Amino acid sequence: SQKIEQNSEALNIQEGKTATLTCNYTNYSPAYLQWYRQDPGRGPVFLLLIRENEKEKRKERLKVTFDTTLKQSLFHITASQPADSATYLCALTNDYKLSFGAGTTVTVRA
Amino acid sequence: DTAVSQTPKYLVTQMGNDKSIKCEQNLGHDTMYWYKQDSKKFLKIMFSYNNKELIINETVPNRFSPKSPDKAHLNLHINSLELGDSAVYFCASSQVSGPTNEQFFGPGTRLTVL
Numbered sequence: 001s002q003k004i005e006q007n008s009e010a011l012n013i014q015e016g017k018t019a020t021l022t023c024n025y026t027n028y029s030p031a032y033l034q035w036y037r038q039d040p041g042r043g044p045v046f047l048l049l050i051r052e053n054e055k056e057k058r059k060e061r062l063k064v065t066f067d068t069t070l071k072q073s074l075f076h077i078t079a080s081q082p083a084d085s086a087t088y089l090c091a092l093t094n095d096y097k098l099s100f101g102a103g104t105t106v107t108v109r110a
Numbered sequence: 111d112t113a114v115s116q117t118p119k120y121l122v123t124q125m126g127n128d129k130s131i132k133c134e135q136n137l138g139h140d141t142m143y144w145y146k147q148d149s150k151k152f153l154k155i156m157f158s159y160n161n162k163e164l165i166i167n168e169t170v171p172n173r174f175s176p177k178s179p180d181k182a183h184l185n186l187h188i189n190s191l192e193l194g195d196s197a198v199y200f201c202a203s204s205q206v207s208g209p210t211n212e213q214f215f216g217p218g219t220r221l222t223v224l
Binding site: 030031032034041042043044045046049051087089093096097098099100102103 | 114150151152153154155158165166168200202207208209210212213214215216217218
């Protein structure tokens, strides 16, 4: 069966450090992968999209990698700040639908 | 100025009732979606409309009926509500239907069925 697994439910890090989140998938062949941020009580907000032929994508302090051989995407937040505290969701495109992982909740301590 | 809005934000109702959730987007997008986020935080697509036409209909009980009066609106009507329908329902939109299009989500409607 198809699965999207995000490494852990929660990640606690010190301000200034790099947070690394993992998204692993099985029985999908996505051409694109997206990352979203969700704050409590709000809808997800789009952050980045990466294509299968792109190894890496950056946006400000965010970096995403996509390894179709390992069936994995890594999401990095560098120089993390307390304002980065949120749940981060990976999403795969599959038959023109987005399929989401359960998310990883990141807490950045000051 | 809200891009994707939903009403109501909270909905508490008894089992067996019928209820509706409304969604409007002012982004000029062609495609709209309904998602359900359960207590385990999984976000699952339910329906998608492109220019008022249904293009995605996941395995959703037929008690759920979407309706798109125009491309800026996608409403969700739920008949005979059950306890398991309790969840947060999100409306979203994207410029066109397709895998590269980022989706813009509304604030969600928290439905509680008692």
